[in-house]
Every structure is written in C-alpha cells, then in structure tokens.
Amino acid sequence: MNRTLNVVRMQLVNRATYIWVPLIILGGTLVISLAIFGLIASSGADAEMFGGGAQAPLWYFGVVGVQALTLTFPFSQAMSVTRREFYLGTLLTAALTSFVLAVLFIVGGLIERATSGWGLGGYMFYLPWVWSQGPVVAGLFFFGLAMLFFVVGFCAATVYKRWGNLVLTIVLVSLGFVMIGAMWLVGQLRAWDDLFAFFGSLTPIALTGVMVLVGAMLAALSYRMLRRAIA
Amino acid sequence: MTAVIEVKNLTKRYRDTIAVDDVSFAIERDAIYGLLGRNGAGKTTVMSILTAQNFPTSGEVRVFGEAPYENATVLSRMCFVRESQKYPDDATPTHAFHIARLFYPNWNQAVADQLIREFRLPVKTRIKKLSRGQLSAVGVIIGIAARAEVTFFDEPYLGLDAVARQIFYDRLLEDYAEHPRTIILSSHLIDEVANLLEKVIVIDGGRIIMDEDTESIRGRASTIVGDTAVVEEFVAGREVIHRESLGRITSATVIGALSAEDRSELALAGLDVLPVSLQQLIVRQTQNAAHTDEGALR
Amino acid sequence: MVDEGRPLFLQIAESVEDSIIDGSLSEQEQAPSTNELAAFHRINPATAAKGIAMLTDKGVLVKRRGIGMFVADGARELLLTERRSAFADRYLDPLLDEARKLGLGPDDLARLLAERARTATTKGTSR
Numbered sequence: 001m002n003r004t005l006n007v008v009r010m011q012l013v014n015r016a017t018y019i020w021v022p023l024i025i026l027g028g029t030l031v032i033s034l035a036i037f038g039l040i041a042s043s044g045a046d047a048e049m050f051g052g053g054a055q056a057p058l059w060y061f062g063v064v065g066v067q068a069l070t071l072t073f074p075f076s077q078a079m080s081v082t083r084r085e086f087y088l089g090t091l092l093t094a095a096l097t098s099f100v101l102a103v104l105f106i107v108g109g110l111i112e113r114a115t116s117g118w119g120l121g122g123y124m125f126y127l128p129w130v131w132s133q134g135p136v137v138a139g140l141f142f143f144g145l146a147m148l149f150f151v152v153g154f155c156a157a158t159v160y161k162r163w164g165n166l167v168l169t170i171v172l173v174s175l176g177f178v179m180i181g182a183m184w185l186v187g188q189l190r191a192w193d194d195l196f197a198f199f200g201s202l203t204p205i206a207l208t209g210v211m212v213l214v215g216a217m218l219a220a221l222s223y224r225m226l227r228r229a230i231a
Numbered sequence: 232m233t234a235v236i237e238v239k240n241l242t243k244r245y246r247d248t249i250a251v252d253d254v255s256f257a258i259e260r261d262a263i264y265g266l267l268g269r270n271g272a273g274k275t276t277v278m279s280i281l282t283a284q285n286f287p288t289s290g291e292v293r294v295f296g297e298a299p300y301e302n303a304t305v306l307s308r309m310c311f312v313r314e315s316q317k318y319p320d321d322a323t324p325t326h327a328f329h330i331a332r333l334f335y336p337n338w339n340q341a342v343a344d345q346l347i348r349e350f351r352l353p354v355k356t357r358i359k360k361l362s363r364g365q366l367s368a369v370g371v372i373i374g375i376a377a378r379a380e381v382t383f384f385d386e387p388y389l390g391l392d393a394v395a396r397q398i399f400y401d402r403l404l405e406d407y408a409e410h411p412r413t414i415i416l417s418s419h420l421i422d423e424v425a426n427l428l429e430k431v432i433v434i435d436g437g438r439i440i441m442d443e444d445t446e447s448i449r450g451r452a453s454t455i456v457g458d459t460a461v462v463e464e465f466v467a468g469r470e471v472i473h474r475e476s477l478g479r480i481t482s483a484t485v486i487g488a489l490s491a492e493d494r495s496e497l498a499l500a501g502l503d504v505l506p507v508s509l510q511q512l513i514v515r516q517t518q519n520a521a522h523t524d525e526g527a528l529r
Numbered sequence: 530m531v532d533e534g535r536p537l538f539l540q541i542a543e544s545v546e547d548s549i550i551d552g553s554l555s556e557q558e559q560a561p562s563t564n565e566l567a568a569f570h571r572i573n574p575a576t577a578a579k580g581i582a583m584l585t586d587k588g589v590l591v592k593r594r595g596i597g598m599f600v601a602d603g604a605r606e607l608l609l610t611e612r613r614s615a616f617a618d619r620y621l622d623p624l625l626d627e628a629r630k631l632g633l634g635p636d637d638l639a640r641l642l643a644e645r646a647r648t649a650t651t652k653g654t655s656r
Contacts, residue, residue: 427571445573446576
C-alpha cells in the first residue's frame, strides 16, 4: 500500500500536468465565459445564458490520462515498481484530482446560484439538469465525468504502449465507423425522437452510474493491457 | 556460492529475429559481473527480461528464487539503470532522487550527495533540459545510491566523458567494497571496466560465448608477431583465433599459456610476443565465433 | 602498473611481496587491507582478496583474528629464497638468449657484468 501511495507522489511530480494546466484552463474558460456573458448582457438581452466552458477542463483530463501513462510509466519501471502498483497509484491520483475538480465545480455552481449567474445571468457551472438532484449529485456527476475522460485517455495510451501507433489508429478509426454506423441505424429506424426522449428522462445520478460502468470497463481493459506493456 | 539469479533456456523472439537464443547462466551473489558484447548482441534484452520490464518468449528466470514478473518483493531489491531513461516531464534530478528514496529501501542520501558534487550535476534544472552526460549522471547516481541488492547498469555511462567515467568506476568500487552487492555491468568498453569485473559473460548474436572468471581469461592468449613462415611454424597445432598479415609479417593470436620453453623458443626464432588484453581477447573470440558456429556455449 | 597478460591477483600479490623485500613493509607490520589495495589499484576487491589469500597460503602473511593481515615472521627470507631461484629463469635465460642473438659469448657477458657492476657500485646504487 505504501508503494502505491508513493506512486501518487511520483505522478504529482508532474505538477504542471495535474495542477497548473487544469487550473489555467478552468480559470481561462471562466474568464472568457464571463467576458462573453458581459458582452451579451450589456447589449440588452435579458434571458439566462448557459455556457459550455465547464467542458474544457474535462476534455483536458483526457490528456492527463494519456500523460499519466506516457510520462510516468517508463520512470516507474526504472523505480522497480510493479505494473499493478503503478496502475492503482495512477488511478488513485486521478481520483484525487477529479475530486478536487468536482469540488471546484460545486463551489462555482453554488456561487453562480447565489449571485444569479455572476450578476449577469450567465451560468457555466450551474447547469439546471446537472443540478436537478442537488449539489452532491452534481459533484458526483462531474467526478464521474472527469474520471471517465481520464480513463479514456489512459486506455488509449495503454493501447499505444502495448501495440503501437498502428493499432491505436485502427481502433480509433473503427470506433468512428461504429459511431457512424450506429447513427445511420438510428436514422433508419426513425428512432431519433425516442433516443432523445430516453436521454432526456435520465437523471444525473443514472447517467453518472452509466459513466462509472463504462469507466470501470475501460479501466479493467487498461490493466490487462498494461500487464504486458513495455515501457 | 549462492546463485542470486538463475536463467534457464531463455529465448526472446521478435517477429523475424531471435534476440536471445536459448541462453542459460547463473549470477552469483555479491560479485561484479561484466555482461559484454557488441551493440545489438542481446545484453539489454536480457537485462530487461531479468527485471520484468520485458518478457521471455520461452524459458525460465528466477531472481532470489522467484519469478520477477509483477513481484514487488523481488523487484524492490533490484535496480536497472538504462542507457536512455525517460523521466517525468517536469522532474528535476532532485525530484528523481526523492522518488528513488521512496522506492529503494537501502537508499543512501550521503552517497548521492557526494556523487552530485563530483559529477557537478545541476539538481534544480529540469531533466529534459540536461545534457547527455548530465542525464547519464542522474542514472548512475540512482544506481549507486540505491544500494539495491542486485543492480544492473546498461551502458549508462555512454554520455559521460572519461573523467566522469573514472569517477563512476571509482565510486562504484568504493561503495561495493563497503556494501557488497550483486552488480551487472554491460559495456562494450571492455578494457575500461576489465579491472572491476570479477566475472565475465560474453553475449554474441543472442548466445553466450563465454561465462568465466576474469582472472582465468587474463593471460589466456598471446599474439605472436614476426616473419610469416616462422610464425606459422610456431603456431602449428595451436588454436589460432586471429591472423593478420602485412607483406612478410604475420601477427597471430593463439590461445594457450606460453611456457618458459615456449618463450625461449620464440626469442630464439626472433618472434615478438605481445600480451592480449581482455578486450582484444573477447573481440577476437567474438569474431571467431561469428565465423564458426562452435562458438556458442549452451 | 597493470600487465595485460597476467592475472591481476598475481600482480597484486607481487606488489605486496616487492614492498616486503625492499623493506617498506616490515615483518609483524600490518599489511594493506583488501579494500585498500582494491581502491589503490582500482580493481575488484575480490581480485585483491585472491592475491592476499595466495600470500597467506604461501606463508608470507598471517591473519590475526579480528585485527587483519600481518606480515609473517621470516617472510622476507622466504621471498628472497623464492626470488633468487626464480631469478635465473626470469632474468638470466632471456639475457642469454638476447646475448646469443647479438653474438656475445659467456666470457663477453662476464666482462660486461663486471664492468657494469663496478659502475653501479661507484654510483652507490647497490645494497
């Protein structure tokens, strides 16, 4: 257990990756969103505005997932760390940082709720659907989302380490085809309305559950591949 | 003598090459081994497999009596210093040493600090900004200060200049004398490291062609130089592993100790006798093994 | 100092023997330790140990438990005897071979030897 915790410290050496860049992205999108809200509000519009800025740090977590493997795995091998210790320690690091991010999102949302959208009616964190079951569920939702993005990045990087560039590209392209195929199928079955209705009926906690499930599957897959990966 | 590493019939095959070909050997505790051979002979592959960073295609590896794969108790007692090690992006040498201290139970900071001074390593500069030599120094410092029971050095001193290399050899010997452990050094600069090695394993083309005590190998061969006809007469019936001729002069390297009578005979015949260094012997043996297939040891 | 063609441990042993013979290491004095020899000559301690072991077997050094290796009583005499009998092999045979090559007979050699010995004495280099 001790060695696994030491892996967390090893990962956190990359302070820029885990702390600075996410904060800068978050801060940056916040500032930009506020600026846009301000512009729109000052032009006389009165409706509530919802910005998608909260996405940005989440997408970045995908990058963090990639870097958690590529930047630190070779060094962990040099430190005689087993792949299992590395894997668990890295997931733990991801959970820690996702937790911090989720907390920041909750705080941001509470501020927005209290100030009625930064006094401008503009919301980046307090998205109604996400908060429909309260702040705790909203936090879990953001946590699940961040972890999912992380695991996707980590899994992709593991495919790369295990099988190389070619296989990774093939996998991504195939996924693309699968998506397009699925969309075509939905169109054929004239099922778009039903699909959207279904998604609309999902509660945040349910979607969080789905994300955790998918994340867990990808995480398990990553571990299997990591066991045979060469730094 | 206890064997701390045992390798039996180890083979590593890639799609169309055999990197390690049915190799077997044992490494005894607390000795300094040289794992010698040309570039691409299989030295790095063998060391990677022993430290579970790479996997065998077939064969068995035992370290401290157990398989090293995913075995934290075994792995934490080993250290593998590679030639070009990747470090976390933002890491400085100080970070790297802090982390090494966390993972290596025998880590000695005083030794690390002394080496940092001697190598003049800028510890606050990010590793990715260091020169080749400074990067090698980081690896070497980790290898020595970790005091792991089994330490591998895979030509990590390639980036170091001659002065730095001498510092490495001297400090390694010094620390080894005070805290004996098993050290395996791979190098193609054989003569430089020859005096440090107690035992020598030579790999060529994925096979072991020599596995002996250094002292047994020293003096094993001599080079006879002189008039071609006279040289040939002397070396007839002896094992010649290398021959070179220029005009009427031939230089032949023969295996086998020369007795006092031999030396008189040579002096009388007007032939010169030159000693053969460890490096020359191994180079000649390797070239020899490439020409004849009997060079492989099983 | 290192001769490529001969085992190192022999050379180490010889260097210790040399210092006993020339008096810089006296009988009953403590011999350099394995680690000291290894560090000084920059060689593997196991090799140095082998050289020391050989000297111990020969009776040149004795081990005093808990303290270390010491030069044995009578070691110098022992070594001188050994060296003198090896002297002829090591120095005289090559000398004779070379002399023969140069066309010097035993009488010429004797004359040269006497001449050179006289010069050496006047220079004060003899013991």
